[in-house]
Amino acid sequence: MKFTLSWLKEHLETDASAGEIVETLTSIGLEVEGVDNPAQKLAPFVIAEVLTAERHPQADKLQVLTVDAGTGGPIQVVCGAPNARAGLKGVFGAPGAYVPGSDLTLKVAAIRGVESRGMMCSVRELELGDEHDGIIELPQEAPVGASFAGWAGLDDPVIHVSVTPNRQDAMGVHGIARDLAAAGLGTLNPIPAPEITGSFACPVEIRTDDPEGCPAFYGRVVRGVTNGQSPAWLQQRLKAVGQRPISALVDMTNYVMLSYGRPLHVYDVAKLQGALVARKAREGEELLALNGKAYRLDREMTVIADDAAVHDIGGIMGGEHSGVTEATTDILIECAYFDPETIARTGQKLALTSEARTRFERGVDPAFLEQGLALATDLALALAGGEPSRAIHAGTPPALERTVPYRPRRTAELAGVDVPEPRQKDILRRLGFQVTGDGVWDVAVPSWRRDVGGSADIVEEVIRMEGLGAVPSTPLPRAPGVATPTATPEQLLERRVRRTAATRGLNEAVTWSFISEGEAEAFGGAAWMLENPISEDLKAMRPSLLPGLIAAARRNLARGAESVRLFEIGRRYLADGERPTLAIVLAGEQAPRHWRSGRAQPFNAYDAKAEAVAILTAAGAPVDNLQALEGTSGVYHPGRSARLSLGPKNALAEFGELHPATLRAFDIAGPIVAAEIFLDRIPQKRTSGHMREAYAPPPLQAVKRDFAFLVPLATKADALVRAVRGADKHAITSVSLFDVFTGPGVPEGQKSLALEVSLQPGVRSFTEDELKVISDRIVAAAGKVGAQLRG
């Protein structure tokens, strides 16, 4: 909402400066977004008279003028304007003046050999309009030497206020003036109530057949109007707030709307046939609106139509056909009340916004139809002449009279500020509320304050006028002692795995929750697809965190990164819920080329496994019981990936080298390895307090024995390790595989796996016989999985 200071002062008697007004507006909740005084940039320009005008000796199209700018002597100016002539009064800028429309600073210059000491300006050069046919011509009474902006009434700051959606009443200058008056910045002038005496009955029948969408339709005809340009004062006001003047009668509707928040519409009676009726649109009816676009309407939309056609999308935008023109002689002024919900739905469906919709959907003052119509008629008569008919009041606007019970203590209870009762009463009355009763007040809410419905709203009115600066900082009640921990097990898990990943040299990224449909497709497709994505690339809710990280890895490699180790903690969006996940992508070099290790090493699937196992260990997962099973999702290389599972169904993580098809889909060169850890699948240890299990280190040293077994090539190492570990659950404390070998000495189709077994003696050392018994058990257990002790 924009308005000028002089416009405001028509509604508010005040001595306050523009600065005070701006500060007060923001402090009472009408946030000022900007203040622009066009006079500032016009300050160097003064009114001047052309004394003489001679042909430039070197150029046909130029003249050499002498100008009186009230500085004493004549000033020589070279000018190219065809209308420059002796006796003309115009606007002069001296050397040093900045010309906003041309973005240049004037200086003394020689133009084709003739000195020029300033410039006579055009409308466009001063950014007052688009005209550039010649220099500005002012009336003869314009005083030479005076400031042009001051004389032209342009020294009038334009204030831009951001009006919150609850404050329809502040979408007119009068409402803003009311708030300022309530804040103590002056006295509100009453809205004029012109008496319009119609000398004849309204010749067009007006009625509403849609009491739900348009409960009230007031209107009247004015005949014999002359619709020309509106006067300069009106054009200037509209232009100042960014509205384009169109014609006197259209400008009139905009002026009433901007002044009082009361939208109107004016029809050319000559273009109407029969009665003008508010009704629901018929399916498929169309209207060519004033913005030049055609709209297809449906049965839920309220329109104004005559016998022949729809002329107005009620409360949103009028039609091109029945709009007023310079040829119009008889008009019909519409002042109606449209249901806010209907307006909102229609506007949303048609994706059509307008100043009228903005006001109607927030709810205009239902008690301001008759006066609104009178103001409109009065202004129309003043601007375009004519003779008014009597008004028709079709339907009844909704009664919005509400009384809110309010205890004055409520302001202290809710806002924390003790505002004395008389002061509260005064604030409410200035805002138009009526207060009666003792103890619990009955506060009658004015018809223009649709947003006020409860005592909390009354508190807000009081406190915003009292000033939120008065709210005292008050400590929250606090439990005695040290603050107790609040984090949930899930939150602790997330923190732990995040910092574990970072200690392992991974960089945490945050990528979009939405990816392209194609990227999602490579990961089994998205369960959730946006209907109105911002772009096709950000459309599908990710079923995996890997697409985002692979794309980030690709960008990094393209920027020349040699090694990319990214992880992200976030959600996968599946049909049955959002799953917390930690994903890792490793691309480029695992180790750079180095004088100690030689050539650079790429990542391989074991690097991904190492990260997955390390993070699962930190997360408290039972890693010793996890099995690395085949059968990962198709994004991985089928032979170089695995699921880390507790039992065949419950995978806690997947890892491996990415499938070449996945790499192709993301246009990235491999090998790239990745892992996803499904945080919600990790079984949480039951907490049993801080006490640990009792423990004392065994007194005797562990005994280590090495075994080498021959197994078929296809045998998984894990099967052998598990078998050996199970050979003597009492004595064997760990089994580690330290060598895998194929080649000389190992039969074709087999491999040698070498294990180190740790045996822990109890109270006395093992005897040779005992060690032999255990060894035999180990060999026997290995035999069961097809392993043969290597001779």
Place this chain on the structure above:
Amino acid sequence: MSDLETLSRDLLERIHAAVDLTSLEAERVAALGKQGAITGLLKTLGRMTAEERQVEGPRIHGLRERVAEAITARKAALEAAELERKLATETLDMTLPVATGPQGTVHPVSQVMDELAEIFADLGFSVATGPEIEDDWHNFTALNIPETHPARAMHDTFYFGETDGERRRMLLRTHTSPVQIRTMMRQKPPIYIIVPGRTYRSDSDATHTPMFHQVEGLVIDRGIHMGHLKWTLETFLKAYFERDDIVLRLRPSYFPFTEPSAEVDVGYSVVKGRRVLGGSDAWMELLGSGMVHPKVIANCGLDPDEWQGFAFGCGIDRLAMLKYGMDDLRAFFDGDVRWLKHYGFSALDVPTLSGGVGA
């Protein structure tokens, strides 16, 4: 000089002159070996009378001991010299570079979330979370934003074109406020929570991304008023920015789910071209806040005459930018490892109250 003294001097001189372990060993054999000079002298003791032995015995044994000691000492000296020579050939270029392993980092958004959790835990707030794919009842209706409310359009909502079992439109939450609703419906007051998380709006320019992070605060208790809100925000911001001169300015505003509502501006000054919070030279908008609307409390099945409280919301990305000086929001979501290493945090920078929440 006796023969023995001559022999002693001769042996010791030769031992001392041995240039390496081989020649020293030859001297040892010559003196103490089976055929050695001293061994020979020792053998003569057996043929002596008791009186002679008493005189000659200690002299010969003394000689033997002196020679043995000299050999040991010479041996140690030769070995030390030998080792020194060997070590002198074993130098490494200790200026060569070594690999210390890759440096991992924590994303600023995660770090700030941990900082918030730490500060608010001290004030008695716990951290609550909720779904990002929401329905329009939790995201709008329950928050006093009915379907035709202009504020709905202002939210630039992403929709899925689907409805749930109760015919509610599914959408991406536009703020973390639906978690207020879920918490109030699940848990009895008093409620003291913060809700950090991802939020989404269909908006993209230099300062807006379609996904961003918000933190919401909610207090529902008896007798809570705007003064408590102001204190909480002041206390939080002082702790977060680790500055005592944080000044807040509350301005009346409008949010459908709070009444009264206030925008919260924070004072700042410009230092070396960057905004630094503190003081009141200039103001920037930082938070939205207000007293929870009675309708919202009632929508959650609580009695608004018994329970009241406040809510506030703030951008986490913004908080991170203001504290740590990043100036481009889009870079937060690009995953550029150079940016992550520059603006990210060490794994060990865990925010604590005793160590400070900033890193």
